[in-house]
Amino acid sequence: MSETHIQIDNVNAYYSGHPALKNISVKIPKKQITAIIGPSGCGKSTLLKCMNRLIDLTDGITYSGKILIDNEDIFDRKTDIINIRKKMGLLAQKPTPLPMSIYENIAYGPRIHGIKKKADLDTIVEKYLTLVGLWEEVKDRLNSPASQLSVGQQQRLCLARGLAVEPEIILCDEPTSALDPISSQHIEQQLLKLKNEYTIVIVTHNIHQAMRLADYVIHLYLGEMVEHGPADEVFENPKDERTRAYINGTFLADVKIDKVIDTKGNQCPYNFVYAKQALHSLEKGQTLKMIVDDPTAVTEVPRGMEADGHVVLSVKQKNITDWEIVIKKKG
Amino acid sequence: MELRRVEESVFRVLMILSLLIVVGSLLAVIGTILWKGLPVLSIDMITKTAEGGYFLGKGGGILNAIVGSLYLAAGGTVLAFFLSIGIAFYLQKEYSGGTKLSNLTRLSLDILWGTPSIVYGAFGFTVMMYFHMRASLLGGIIILAFLELPIMTRAMEEVLKTVPRELKEVSYSLGATRLETTLRVVSKQALPGLMTGVLIAFGRGIGDAASILFTAGYTDRIPTSLFDATASLPLAIFFQLGTPSPQVQQKAYASAVILLVIVLAISITTRFLSRKYTKYIIK
Numbered sequence: 001m002s003e004t005h006i007q008i009d010n011v012n013a014y015y016s017g018h019p020a021l022k023n024i025s026v027k028i029p030k031k032q033i034t035a036i037i038g039p040s041g042c043g044k045s046t047l048l049k050c051m052n053r054l055i056d057l058t059d060g061i062t063y064s065g066k067i068l069i070d071n072e073d074i075f076d077r078k079t080d081i082i083n084i085r086k087k088m089g090l091l092a093q094k095p096t097p098l099p100m101s102i103y104e105n106i107a108y109g110p111r112i113h114g115i116k117k118k119a120d121l122d123t124i125v126e127k128y129l130t131l132v133g134l135w136e137e138v139k140d141r142l143n144s145p146a147s148q149l150s151v152g153q154q155q156r157l158c159l160a161r162g163l164a165v166e167p168e169i170i171l172c173d174e175p176t177s178a179l180d181p182i183s184s185q186h187i188e189q190q191l192l193k194l195k196n197e198y199t200i201v202i203v204t205h206n207i208h209q210a211m212r213l214a215d216y217v218i219h220l221y222l223g224e225m226v227e228h229g230p231a232d233e234v235f236e237n238p239k240d241e242r243t244r245a246y247i248n249g250t251f252l253a254d255v256k257i258d259k260v261i262d263t264k265g266n267q268c269p270y271n272f273v274y275a276k277q278a279l280h281s282l283e284k285g286q287t288l289k290m291i292v293d294d295p296t297a298v299t300e301v302p303r304g305m306e307a308d309g310h311v312v313l314s315v316k317q318k319n320i321t322d323w324e325i326v327i328k329k330k331g
Numbered sequence: 332m333e334l335r336r337v338e339e340s341v342f343r344v345l346m347i348l349s350l351l352i353v354v355g356s357l358l359a360v361i362g363t364i365l366w367k368g369l370p371v372l373s374i375d376m377i378t379k380t381a382e383g384g385y386f387l388g389k390g391g392g393i394l395n396a397i398v399g400s401l402y403l404a405a406g407g408t409v410l411a412f413f414l415s416i417g418i419a420f421y422l423q424k425e426y427s428g429g430t431k432l433s434n435l436t437r438l439s440l441d442i443l444w445g446t447p448s449i450v451y452g453a454f455g456f457t458v459m460m461y462f463h464m465r466a467s468l469l470g471g472i473i474i475l476a477f478l479e480l481p482i483m484t485r486a487m488e489e490v491l492k493t494v495p496r497e498l499k500e501v502s503y504s505l506g507a508t509r510l511e512t513t514l515r516v517v518s519k520q521a522l523p524g525l526m527t528g529v530l531i532a533f534g535r536g537i538g539d540a541a542s543i544l545f546t547a548g549y550t551d552r553i554p555t556s557l558f559d560a561t562a563s564l565p566l567a568i569f570f571q572l573g574t575p576s577p578q579v580q581q582k583a584y585a586s587a588v589i590l591l592v593i594v595l596a597i598s599i600t601t602r603f604l605s606r607k608y609t610k611y612i613i614k
Contacts, residue, residue, distance in 0.1 A: 054500050057425070086506030096497040099520040099611045108515070109505040145611045158501070165505050 089162025152183025284331025407475025471547025
C-alpha cells in the first residue's frame with residue numbers, strides 16, 4: 001500500500017445524540033482514488049465533511065477522534081481550519097457556482113489567498129478551465145454569469161474552481177448524481193486524470209462508478225465501517241456479508257428471495273410492523289424483499305431490522321417513488 | 332362531491348374579494364390624492380419655500396419640507412443601514428450560533444417594530460430635553476434611524492436566511508474566512524433582497540410624522556446644518572390640513588402627491604439599479 005495521506009483515527013460523530021459515525025479508523029492513500037460506498041444515510045457524506053470540517057456548519061453535531069492530514073490533527077480546535085480547507089477542493093453533489101461571472105468563480109479562491117495581479121489571475125483561470133476541458137467552450141463569455149452554463153459545465157467549473165486554490169486533496173460528494181450520463185463520464189475522466197497529482201476521496205452510491213474509479217474502497221453501513229481495502233480485493237472477494245450483499249445487490253441479486261411484500265402507500269410505523277410480521281413467518285436465514293414508498297421507511301426500516309439482529313442486504317431505489325429493501329432473517 | 336365544489340367556489344370568491352379590497356383601497360388612496368392634489372399642484376409648490384403667511388393662504392411652496400424630508404429619511408436610512416447590516420449578519424447562525432443573545436435581539440427588534448412612532452418621538456424628545464438640545468435635523472435623523480432599524484434588520488435577516496447553505500460551504504471549502512464569505516458571496520447573492528429591505532425602511536421613514544414632530548420640529552427654512560430644525564412632508568401635510576384656510580387645506584393633497592412621487596421614484600430607481608447586479612444570482 002502506498003503512502004497515507006489522510007489518517008482517520010477513531011472518529012465518532014453524533015447528530016443531536018444520534019450516532020452517525022461509529023469508531024471509524026482508516027488510512028486514505030496518497031494520490032489514489034478512495035471511494036466511500038454504502039446505502040443512503042450510512043454516514044458517507046458525514047465522514048467526507050469531517051475531513052474538511054464543513055461538518056461544523058451542521059446543527060447539533062458533535063464529533064470526537066482524530067483526522068491527521070500531513071501530521072496535523074484537523075479536529076484539534078487549535079488547528080487553523082482555513083488553511084486546512086485550502087488544501088482540499090470540494091466537489092459537491094449539486095453543481096454550485098458562486099453568484100459571479102465564470103471568470104470570477106475561478107478567480108475567487110486565488111484572490112482570497114492573495115493573488116491580486118490581473119495577469120496572474122488570467123493565467124490561472126485559463127489553466128484550470130483548460131484542465132477540466134471547459135476553456136474552449138467558455139473563453140468568449142468569461143464575464144457572463146456562471147449560472148447560465150449547463151449543469152454539466154457548471155460541475156466542471158466547480159472542479160476547476162476547487163483546483164485553482166492548488167489543493168492536495170479533492171473531496172467529491174456524489175459529484176455526478178445530478179448530471180446526465182455524458183457529463184458524468186466527463187467528470188469521471190477528469191478524476192482519473194487528476195489522480196496522478198491529487199489524493200481523491202469520492203462518496204458515491206453508484207457501485208459501478210466506484211468500480212470504474214476507485215483504487216481503495218471504504219464500505220460504510222449505518223455509521224459503521226464494515227469493510228475497507230484495495231478496490232480489487234473488496235470488489236472481487238468481499239469479506240463481509242453486508243459488503244457482498246451490497247455489491248451483488250446492486251447488480252442483480254443472486255440472493256434467493258423467499259418472500260416479497262409490498263407496503264406501498266403505508267406510513268412508517270406500519271411498514272415496520274409488516275416487515276416484522278413477514279420476517280416472523282420466514283425460516284431462519286431466509287430472505288424478505290419489501291417495496292416501500294415512504295421516504296422515512298427507507299432509512300428507518302433498515303435501521304430497525306438491523307437493531308433486531310436481522311441483516312439488511314440491500315436498500316435500492318427502483319424508480320422515482322419506490323424503494324426495495326432486502327432483509328435476511330437472523331440465524 | 333357537490334358540497335366540496337361549493338366550498339371550493341366560496342373560498343375562491345372570498346380570496347378574490349380580499350384581493351379586490353386591497354387593490355381597491357390602494358387605487359382609492361392614490362386616486363383621491365391625485366384627484367384633489369393635481370389641480371393644486373404648481374411649480375411654486377416644489378421650487379419655493381413657505382413664504383410669510385403661507386398657512387393663511389398666501390404664496391410660497393413646500394420646498395423646505397421636501398428637502399427636509401429627503402435629508403431626514405436619507406440620513407435615517409443610511410444610519411439604520413450601517414447598524415442593521417451588522418445585526419442582520421450577526422443573527423446568521425455562523426456568527427451567533429443561534430444563541431440566547433440572538434433570540435433576545437430578535438425579540439427586541441420585534442417589540443421595537445410594534446412600538447408606535449409617537450412613542451419614539453416622545454422618547455427622543457425626553458432624551459433631547461435632558462441634554463438641553465433643541466429640535467434638529469440630527470435629532471430627527473437619529474430617531475428615524477431607530478424607527479427604521481427593526482424593519483430593515485428583520486427584512487435583511489430573512490433575506491440572508493434564504494442564501495443557500497451550499498454557497499457558503501463552497502466558499503469555506505476554498506479556504507475563505509467567514510468575513511470573506513459574508514462580504515463576497517452572501518451579500519452578493521442577497522443584494523436585491525437587502526436593497527428591498529432598505530427601501531421598505533426608507534418608505535416607513537419618509538412617511539412618518541409622529542416621531543419627528545418633537546425631534547426635528549418644523550420651520551419655513553431649508554436647514555443648513557445638522558443642528559437646525561427642519562420641516563418635513565408628513566408634517567407639512569398635517570399642518571396644511573389643520574389650517575382654517577381651504578386653499579392651504581387643498582395644498583395638503585398636492586404635498587401628498589409629492590410624497591408619493593418621491594417614494595415611487597426611489598423605489599423604481601433602486602429596482603432598476605439592483606437589476607444590474609441580479610444577473611449573477613444563483614437561483
